[in-house]
Amino acid sequence: MAEFGDCVVSNFDKYYAVARTFSKVTGQQFQRFFDRIGAPLSPAPSRIRKLFDLRLIEEVFAVQEYAFDADKLAARTAGALEAAGVEVFLEREVALVERHPQGGLRLVCGTPDGLHGVKAGQVFNCTYAGINRLLRASGLPPIPMKHELTEMALVEVPAPLRDLGITVMCGPFFSVMPFPARGLHTLSHVRYTPHVAWNDQADDRDPYETLDQSPRVSQYPYMLRDTLRYLPALSGCVHVDSLWEVKTVLPASEADDSRPILMRAHHGLPDLHCVMGAKIDNIYDALESVDQISRSRRAG
Template identity: 30%
Template sequence: MGVRSVLIMVAYDVVVIGGGYYGCFVAYQVAAWFPTSSVAVLERADALFTRASGANRGQLHQGYAYSADLELAAQCARGSAVFAEQFPGAVGAGTSTVFGVHRDSEISPDGYREFCRDLGLPLAPWPSRDFGPDVVASFQSVERTFDNARLAAIMVERLAGVDVRLGHGVNRVVPRDDGSHDLVMADGTVITAGVVYNATFADINPLHDRSCFPRVPLRTEVFLHFLVGVPDSCHDAGLVVIRGPFASLMPSNAGHVLAATGLRTMATSDTESLSEYVDPGQIDKTYAEAVRECSGYLPALLDSVYQGHSIGTRVVFTDTRTGGTTSRAMPLTDFAGITNYHVVVGGKVPCLVEVLEPVLAVVRR
């Protein structure tokens, strides 16, 4: 005779699915604003801040690099200032960053100056000696970084009033007649939630598929970054070529990070493992190709030393009307008319605060 599984019922007022930066931020803010509510974070991994959060390179984007997406740039400009106020212990010192306008860039030097002025981003002319001859103008600013480990530690401290359940992957969400939801785990355990926030990033749609919910128009961009040791002349500076053949050399806690258009590939949002998109045997070849492609406008690469690589991901939201994409942070409250079920589409780490007011408004009612 078979043994029937026993469902262990646990109930919370608010459950956040996903233990990355956005999920944990939402959880501890809700717990702080509504101390009589029971709040839980369900994370399928055995630790918080894995995958996209763990792969973050700690760049506190202020908006300089996003002239092609004015709303994202504005989010970063607002959010980075608030982030520095909320997490001062995680924010590093300012780093000189030089932005170069390539002759084939989609924005002119005057247009870039106007863009920065409109956002209140300080900008100063800078000699173009750090770039190749195809960069027709360059400007200096100060960008900051943040310490991933310190940010994670601060968030863990603030989760003191939240029940964090690791190793709890949600298999599906089942709406109940009273407007609450049953969250069914892989082992059959059921956790009931009055309000649910899905902050699972690349796993939003796989969970929706299993729950028979409508899909969110998202796609995942998997990218390869190289860590390089740069010459002393640019050791403490960042270099970025914008709105044309994009490439950047930005300082991080682990060294300078080389990013370029050619190091990105589009993949589905169903991925369980980011590493499957990069062939380890091709890393050296890919790095050589990146140096060959980018050194024409970032000459410092010719004297740089390869130190390693990392694989990361970001989720971009697709405008179904225009086909355009954005990596802005946004909460999709009252998603698809499903009562008390909401989706938090994470964005740049400095933009955490962008989701706060809509999230709190949902809980208030």
């Protein structure tokens, strides 16, 4: 908020609901957690509680949570790169990383005109779902990861929900959140947002090729039907589009949906570092780790 407030959208109210059944937490446990970490939490007003089926929902809380505008963030980041004198090459794919005969590393890159090499002192592989593709192509050991092909439905919500964000915690439930870049809401569902999942230790298919080649048959009807049981006020929701993407997590996150940063320094080659963060604010922790690598490199 302090650094990127101009890219943050806060003109909506956010509520978390706790289900009576199938939930991993109770309303009391959820409240105790917020008290422990010092985050603001208060009971939702009656007009909000009436949006839910309270036979299935135990408690509804008002919280402080915002969204970011992806278009504004991209534009600001592009401007910061340019101001810092960073060269950015688009439509280039790194085919492999190898030792350079004169020291350091060389990236063999594909371009519209063929292949060329780029010499580098350090390489940070931040290609998210593509991290292992590059490692395998370079003859280096892959890192255990799980990939999912996912669908986020973009919807027009009914008027009573337009200035709201709602998440039901914590189990096979859903979230309805503003998506400022399109002036719509996203509807995601723990059970129906993932379409296909695989562990790439056993299955080394390229996640992005798999995404491009997969049929895009929306599971929005299933998302909506289940959501309406808990949030009848969503009746009349209109499906406008869907966002299709690869979600990559560490296998250890399967049980708790945690999103730790992956940071592997000198992975397979000196000065080749693999970085994966799955939440937008991971960037601050990632930069601390990069600084540590730089300090260690200078000292060594």
